[in-house]
Amino acid sequence: MNPSTNPGAEKSRRPARARVWTLILLVLLGGGLAAGRFLTRASGEDLGPLHTVERGPLTISVITAGTVQSRRTAVVRSQAEGRNTVIWIIDEGRTVTNGQLLVELDASTLSDRRTDQQILVGNAESALIAATEKLAIARIERESSVSAAELKLQLARLEQEKYQRGEFPQTLQEQEGRIALAHEEVERASESLSWTRRLAEEGYLTRTELQADEMALKQKRISLETAVTSLNVLTNYSQRQQQATLSFNVRQAEMDLERVQRQTRANVVQAESDLRARQLEVERQRSKLANLEQQVQNCRIVAPTNGVVIYHSTMQASRRRWGGEPLQAGSTVVERQELIHIPVDGGMIVELSVPESSMTKLKLGQPARVKVDAIPGVEFSGQLSRIGLLPDGRNAWLNPDLQLYNCEIDLDSFENLRSGMNCETEMRIEHHEAVLAVPVQCVIRVGAGSAVYVAEAGKARKRDVQVGLDNGRMVHILSGLAAGEQVLLNPPLEAGVVPDFAPVDGDKAASGDVGGPSGSSAKPDDGAAGTPAVAQRNEAGTDTKPSDARPARQRQNRKETPDAGARAGGS
Structure with a gap:
């Protein structure tokens, strides 16, 4: 029998044809919508969210999270050779005296x-x-x-x-x-x-x-x-x-x-x-x-001094480092492994990690303000006492693109502070009373310079600007803009052009007291590509110019010609 005359085969091909025509119509409809949106932006009807340039106060700070630690700490390590099992350990937080038993290891094999x-x-x-x-x-x-x-x-x-x-x-x-x-x-x-x-x-x-x-x-x-x-x-x-x-x-x-x-x-x-x-x-x-x-x-580990018992695993967790399983009875420890920290009276410090993009802003002796999460409303002062010479290798395997340097702040007072408390530190770099500033997502890098897109007569015009430091949310405009002008919050990207202040993965929002000019006529929608660099913050708590390790590849696929005047898909 000729299959072309088979009624059953003809019926089986009808649903397939219907699906093909439906798919074609959807593709045409999507292409039409995209073309319409592109033509709409090109015609100057929709430039997306804008920001009005105004003069106002601007504070440039390095804001990062840290951990309060004792300046002097007695570290108790296992001195028993090989791998040994903990059969008893003192409760964390207990106050002990010199010579008091802290940990007992299984000594049967020994x-x-x-x-x-x-x-x-x-x-x-x-x-x-x-x-x-x-x-x-x-x-x-x-x-x-x-x-x-x-x-x-x-x-x-x-x-x-x-x-x-x-x-x-x-x-x-x-x-x-x-x-x-x-x-x-x-x-x-x-x-x-x-x-x-x-x-x-x-x-x-x-x-x-x-x-x-x-x-x-x-x-x-x-x-x-x-x-x-x-x-x-x-x-x-x-x-x-x-x-x-x-x-x-x-x-x-x-x-x-x-x-x-x-x-x-x-x-x-x-x-x-x-x-x-x-x-x-x-x-x-x-x-x-x-x-x-x-x-x-050595299987009986005693306290070398008077103080409060803090497990090493707790210290690692407070420093946002992976420290393995919590120390407890049944845990296996090895020789020279840190088990317990006993803070010794003599002052408190704050340990923090700063990304390499902010290292040039820091100087020894720089004043710092510290806010402890557990003590709201109280601000502690201190000075930057140590800047790491090399990046922290323990963080490299978590995020090889983010290089963090360990720093320390000496606190002037430490009343009610305890080791392991989480805090937020701010080191003020600059403060201006009346300067021009724009959100960091407005600025793009063009070659060795920077530029913004200014709304003029309903169209977006690229303009070169000279920028200063940023606080992770607002960037100081030294020249190229005037008060009252409007800039695109979502500037179009040309081929090979990346945002000058692309957000760093995991960045945390800056604290509310980091000031900047206000008056934006619109804010980016949730999920918009132009989210400020400080909308998020990594665990190290950095709030700085992310000139290094910026994920430019996130925007490589959003290329438009400068004549388009506005970003497609902003609405």
Whole structure:
């Protein structure tokens, strides 16, 4: 079947066509309304809300919120190592005396570690005693072994000397004497044999007797030869052998003595080293035990002075800083963490944060007025005593585009004031009795200068002006305008042009006593783009010229030609 002839398909397309035509009509209607509004403003019929320029008083001030703090504060920190749990804490606001218990931390883990450490200290002390006795034994053994080796060397030397000076000369003398006797016996035997031969030839002696004398002579000669040989062996061999043996014994004894001396000295040095190591180990283990004892004591945190207890988390909250969970029983704290502040008598100060756009207006010693929220109708005076050199890094992660500098004001009087009270501070920069001023949203920046749109003959004309300081609501006009002229509260923005005093995110309205010329013929409607810069105020309480970190991108999409004369969509 041909779908173009299908009645059901035709019916399903009718609602779709109706929706398309409805959307087209709405777009045309919206475009017509926008074009009509643009033509209406271009024709000069509607310039939006206007402000009449008049002379009047103008006060230029830096107004910001702050917190009253004690000039001197005793900060109580956790001194216990690691992470510990709070098992008891004194109530905030209590008045305490020096030494009174403020916080008690869970010390069970530290107590167990202390017991283990006591065991280690006992083991180390036992090892120290053993090392001490080992050193004494090593010294005794050294003395004994060295004495024995020295005696052995002495005996070896005496043995050598005895042989050289006693035994060898004696033996040599004996051998020489034997040889001399043998010579005499040989001579006597020879003479006896001569007489025996004569008598035997004459027949007086028998042949047997002659042979006996001949045998005796031979024996004597053999004895002489034996004695001579013994002397030769003694002088050429035995004496040299014995001398070498005795010299070796002496050298061996000398080396044994040196070895014993070195070995025993090494044993003593090793024992002394072990003793020093054991002494250091005992000192280290005792130091750990003392530290654990101190850590157990640190779990009981006492007041360092008399005063009123203020939790650190409360202090952080009063300073508009994120301080984590409130301090309470069950909280976990770490070493060096601030727990409690105890204000000390000695004066009060106001801590405040000032944006960088107002830093050039501040000077040390500048007078300031302080109004405390908790004490209405009372105004405190003071002087600016400290200006931060660097921006507060703790605020950077909350709003990187807003750089705040920590400052302090010394109060002249502090009756009924307490730490943590919120207040508003005003530091007057300039005061004029009769000057021209316009709302800050009337001024736009054009290049390096400033301009406003003036209503002339029903049309908006751009005019360059010279401006001075502003108080966040009104800006001082130095030149370019005259009293009685009317300026647009919602000036049209050209491409690349931004408001000269664009509002800072979170700015708080200035206090009512910051004066300025009145007489605006109209006020911006709620939600209008030209809301004064002081209509809001950030938590730091700034009320200054927001030349830095201004959200110009909020107006980038509202571009019109200067000839349009008025802002579209102002009504």
